[in-house]
Amino acid sequence: MASELRLFAGACTTTFEGTRSRTQHGYVVVLVKPDDTVLVHDADGYQPVAWLTRPDEASVETTCDGTDTAHGGFTITAQTGDQRLTVESHGEGTVRTFPIGEAGVPVGECVATDCEGTLARTGGDVACVDCGERYGLPAGATVLDRQCDDCGLPQIRVDRGETFEVCLDYTCESLNDRIRERYDRAFDCPDCGSDLRIRVTDGRPFFGCEGYPDCETAFSIPAGVVVGLCDCGLPVFETATGRRCLDGTCDSYLE
């Protein structure tokens, strides 16, 4: 979902106090991001002449309301510890506000009603840049260039014992159900011999002993594929960081 970027332009004096104190004067453009990051740009190159990233405190004073194009004086201050950035306009400057959001790798089209926005992957989420509809991604998931037959969203590929390909939207197709179909009762508890069930807490699946609460044995499911069995009877996973027993504390399996 878009938030607001505030842009200030005009002749300004920029003062940076801190490790490398300096004062500059000239026609500049100042960006104040939604996270309060302040960037002061002049005519040259890509690098700001002064900046403070995600300051502890930031404030803007203007003699205009700044909701649309407006003219007036402005003073911007930002501070983190003993680093302090001040930008003060001389006479009238221009103040504008723009919508701004996260930019990510495009992975498909939004399927929300009346939205034709683009879905973009940003970190651990896929979100529509227009309506803000958001889908969490399981750790290690790959977004595929292929749509779900039912809803049109992209499919994702996730390694959880085997490689599953499911809809991005878990309410359309549940990865946890697929994992349950495949691995419920597939292995025995190494402590009491009961079946290991697939259980889900906070949306995350794990192996939990059927004997619970008498037996509290439980294992999270590594992001990897099963490549064999450990001497302890549990599966061995091939993960991005190497092979390991489902039981991360098991020392029967040593490569």
Ligand SMILES: [Zn+2]
């Ligand atoms: Zn949308």
Ligand SMILES: [Zn+2]
């Ligand atoms: Zn779907």
Ligand SMILES: [Zn+2]
């Ligand atoms: Zn058990």
Ligand SMILES: [Zn+2]
């Ligand atoms: Zn083991």
